[in-house]
Amino acid sequence: MTQHHCADCSVRKLSLCGTLDDREIADLRAIGRRQQFRKGEAVAWAGDERMVCGNVLSGALKLSASTGDGREQTVGTLYPSDFVGRPFERGEHFTVTALSDSELCVFPQRPFEDLLERHAKMERQLLRQTFAALDDARKQMLTLARRSATEKVAGFLLDMAAREGGKAARATANGPLTFDLPLNRGQIADLLGLTIETVSRQLTKLKADGIVALPGVRAVTIRDEARLRARAG
Known part of the structure; x- marks a missing residue:
């Protein structure tokens, strides 16, 4: 795990941090760390109580779930500037795995939730990103069906x-x-x-x-x- 550096972040303008002012960035930087994951390494496991929250900086991740017959089903993918995790939830819904060597800017869940409660702009930005991801998923489902x-x-x-x-x-x-x-x-x-x-x-x-x-x-x-x-x- 390496120290967080916002100045050289290639996805800052596209990620959760894109609309934050200097004070909000400083508060986020205080709890954030960059963490690297090797290809095939699990970022989080379905059912884990300890959740990962953070921005994808580079690489690609997959979200997967186990089917009733024991197979692994890929249900989504994450790319640079996408957000990983579900604040205010207790337990991962999906297994998150690095598809390639990847780097994330990770935040401890509880301190990150405290920041969201203190900074309304940050909470709104995350909500916008969540709705955008949901819209993309719905469009993909409709597109794939047709x-x-x-x-x-x-x-x-x-x-x-x-x-x-x-x-x-x-x-x-x-x-x-x-x-x-x-x-x-x-x-x-x-x-x-x-x-x-x-x-x-x-x-x-x-x-x-x-x-x-x-x-x-x-x-x-x-x-x-x-x-x-x-x-x-």
């Missing part, structure tokens, strides 16, 4: 490319975009409500049609973004 397998996979690739942002690479300003997927094909299938075979088939078809290239296990190159958007509906 989309074909082709549209789901194409839309997922576009969403991942947008989220990767500065980490995605182009050989030229308008050239193909290459990035690494944070999820494996099984996790993508869970998230999209498809089978692994269907996800693999759709990726292979996009590759055969010259819309994407698959240069590595998780690497994707979008060669024709316009056609991919057309496939996404």
Whole structure:
């Protein structure tokens, strides 16, 4: 765990801290620490009484739950500037796992709850972020219910490319975009409500049609973004 530094935080303007004044930032900094998690490491376990609250600074996390037959079901993903945890709750609802090497700005739950009660602006900002995340989840559910397998996979690739942002690479300003997927094909299938075979088939078809290239296990190159958007509906 490392000391917290707000000045070099790359997601400050997009995260919970984005609307806070200097005094509020100082109060938050006083209880915050940066913590790194290795790929595959659990950030929190479902059912734990000790909860993690914090901002995702880098990397990607997955939220998962156990099904009745003992399988792990991926129910969501978190990316830089997203908030982890549920203040004023006692117990984690989902297991949170690092999909890649990740860094979080973490806050002890009770002191963080005290800050929210003292700083109405901070509480409102967290509430806005929570509602935005809920709206996104509802839109995704509606979209997934109506989309074909082709549209789901194409839309997922576009969403991942947008989220990767500065980490995605182009050989030229308008050239193909290459990035690494944070999820494996099984996790993508869970998230999209498809089978692994269907996800693999759709990726292979996009590759055969010259819309994407698959240069590595998780690497994707979008060669024709316009056609991919057309496939996404």
